[in-house]
Amino acid sequence: MKKKKVLVIDDERGFTKMVKLNLEASGDYEVKIQNNSLDALQTAIEFQPDVILLDVIMPDLEGPDVVYQIKNNEVLKNTPVIFITANITREEVEAQEGYIGGHAFLAKPGSIDELIACIEKQIKSHP
Amino acid sequence: MKSQFGKKLKVLLVENNLVDRKVIIKMLSTSPYGHFDPKFASSLVEAFELLPKHKFDVVLLDLNVDDSKGLETLKKFHRRFPHLPVVVNTGSYQDDLGLKAITKGAQDYLIKGMYKSYSLVKSLYYAVERKRVEEELKNAYNKLQQTQIQLIQAEKMNVIGGLASGVAHEVKNPLATILYGVEYLENSLKTSDEKIVLTLDSIQEAAKSANNIIKGLLDFASLTNLKKTPENINTLIDQAIHLTRPQCERVSVHLEKNLQNDLPLIKIDRNRIQQVIVDLIVNAIYAMNNGGRLMIRTYGKKFSDQDVGWIDRRGRSFGQGDDVVVVDFEDTGPGIKDEYLIKIFDPFFTTRRAAGGIGLGLSIARTIMNSHGGIISLHNKTGGGARARLIFKANKKEPV
Numbered sequence: 001m002k003k004k005k006v007l008v009i010d011d012e013r014g015f016t017k018m019v020k021l022n023l024e025a026s027g028d029y030e031v032k033i034q035n036n037s038l039d040a041l042q043t044a045i046e047f048q049p050d051v052i053l054l055d056v057i058m059p060d061l062e063g064p065d066v067v068y069q070i071k072n073n074e075v076l077k078n079t080p081v082i083f084i085t086a087n088i089t090r091e092e093v094e095a096q097e098g099y100i101g102g103h104a105f106l107a108k109p110g111s112i113d114e115l116i117a118c119i120e121k122q123i124k125s126h127p
Numbered sequence: 128m129k130s131q132f133g134k135k136l137k138v139l140l141v142e143n144n145l146v147d148r149k150v151i152i153k154m155l156s157t158s159p160y161g162h163f164d165p166k167f168a169s170s171l172v173e174a175f176e177l178l179p180k181h182k183f184d185v186v187l188l189d190l191n192v193d194d195s196k197g198l199e200t201l202k203k204f205h206r207r208f209p210h211l212p213v214v215v216n217t218g219s220y221q222d223d224l225g226l227k228a229i230t231k232g233a234q235d236y237l238i239k240g241m242y243k244s245y246s247l248v249k250s251l252y253y254a255v256e257r258k259r260v261e262e263e264l265k266n267a268y269n270k271l272q273q274t275q276i277q278l279i280q281a282e283k284m285n286v287i288g289g290l291a292s293g294v295a296h297e298v299k300n301p302l303a304t305i306l307y308g309v310e311y312l313e314n315s316l317k318t319s320d321e322k323i324v325l326t327l328d329s330i331q332e333a334a335k336s337a338n339n340i341i342k343g344l345l346d347f348a349s350l351t352n353l354k355k356t357p358e359n360i361n362t363l364i365d366q367a368i369h370l371t372r373p374q375c376e377r378v379s380v381h382l383e384k385n386l387q388n389d390l391p392l393i394k395i396d397r398n399r400i401q402q403v404i405v406d407l408i409v410n411a412i413y414a415m416n417n418g419g420r421l422m423i424r425t426y427g428k429k430f431s432d433q434d435v436g437w438i439d440r441r442g443r444s445f446g447q448g449d450d451v452v453v454v455d456f457e458d459t460g461p462g463i464k465d466e467y468l469i470k471i472f473d474p475f476f477t478t479r480r481a482a483g484g485i486g487l488g489l490s491i492a493r494t495i496m497n498s499h500g501g502i503i504s505l506h507n508k509t510g511g512g513a514r515a516r517l518i519f520k521a522n523k524k525e526p527v
Contacts (some may be wrong), residue, residue, distance in 0.1 A: 014308075015300060015303050015307065018423070019305075021307075021308075022310060025314060025315055052131075064443060064444065064446040065447075085302050089345070092275035108302075109303035109307075110303070112311075112314075125159045
């Protein structure tokens with residue numbers, strides 16, 4: 001089975017490495033990391049991910065700015081984006097049924113099971 | 128409250144001299160100026176027995192009675208019944224004694240044989256009225272003190288909130304790394320070595336416990352418990368104007384508004400945003416303490432990076448081209464010095480330290496706006512004066 005491609009854009013290097021390790025260990029995913037949000041768009045164009053995991057607060061270019069670039073790119077505009085952030089709590093995400101302002105959200109810290117469930121849900125709803 | 132003058136007064140006459148007592152009774156009963164219902168006591172003990180049984184309006188107190196002499200009589204009386212108006216009626220005249228009696232709580236000081244019926248009646252009625260006003264003033268002062276304590280407490284909570292929010296973000300990121308790391312090790316090692324399993328479980332428990340502490344801190348500071356409901360920002364502005372109008376009038380600040388009618392609703396915690404709006408108005412008033420004009424404007428637009436500087440755009444929940452609601456506060460004050468602009472949102476930065484400012488208003492305002500995914504910015508206008516700007520994400524396109 002073809003592996004699903006996940007792009008992780010987050011300036012927290014340790015966190016992105018752990019996401020990559022865990023997702024690739026499952027055997028279902030190919031994960032690419034981008035710790036510099038200024039290069040996020042270019043990496044996404046080259047990698048063509050099935051889903052993007054995106055931090056909200058990053059130096060230089062923040063999450064909403066990256067989403068703006070992605071949604072205005074012909075190749076990437078339909079790629080699902082999941083915000084993964086320490087700015088909100090799991091309870092807040094649950095209260096909003098996983099969506100805030102139309103975007104899928106995951107709270108940090110969380111579990112790998114939650115992460116995989118959210119990725120699968122987003123990929124299915126964006127065939 | 129209705130004035131007491133003209134009402135029948137219940138008077139307790141504390142007087143052990145029978146002649147003096149008769150003179151006073153005669154004055155009170157024959158006076159055309161007032162109506163009295165007098166009762167008598169010869170000593171303080173007797174007076175203290177009578178007082179709880181009757182609802183006296185005023186006490187006419189001789190300082191030298193059977194069981195007490197001099198100012199001590201008044202002090203003892205005032206300690207037991209601090210809310211009852213007392214007029215001192217004494218045979219010994221000393222200027223300083225009269226003044227001391229007033230400082231010890233008496234409403235007036237009469238010298239026996241030196242007043243006539245009208246003066247006595249007037250003194251008793253005035254004492255009742257003066258005491259009533261004094262009590263009202265005391266109550267208002269106490270209320271003000273309580274409000275001040277509550278405000279200080281609220282500000283302290285907001286500082287904790289600001290710190291908690293910053294700490295939470297910085298600590299939750301490494302915690303996320305630790306927890307994902309532990310999960311990876313658990314899944315990939317699949318070991319039955321008890322010591323390794325115990326170690327990994329302990330790391331996981333410790334990280335979760337740290338996360339719970341952070342969560343508790345945030346809950347304590349109420350930042351994660353914002354009660355966000357769809358609101359019309361114009362309503363909040365009208366209420367804030369109403370609240371701050373007396374302050375505006377005091378320093379001749381003319382307040383104008385230009386509020387767009389069909390604004391989209393925004394999802395906010397109305398109390399917290401109300402706090403931000405009031406703070407910005409009050410800041411503008413302080414900047415124009417010799418009078419001026421404050422214009423408050425609301426409008427909807429598509430967000431553009433040109434609307435605010437890059438540093439103000441951090442943490443917002445909307446991007447270029449998204450529908451937003453903007454509130455501008457433009458004053459005609461002296462503007463903000465350039466060296467202040469970069470630190471104006473820092474906690475404890477204030478230009479009004481001498482006037483009691485503690486420098487938390489704007490810091491808290493920014494924390495509140497950040498917790499709404501909104502923007503607050505402050506700039507000098509090219510024509511003079513300062514402009515504060517709030518930007519909120521417009522949730523729906525429903526007209527107000």
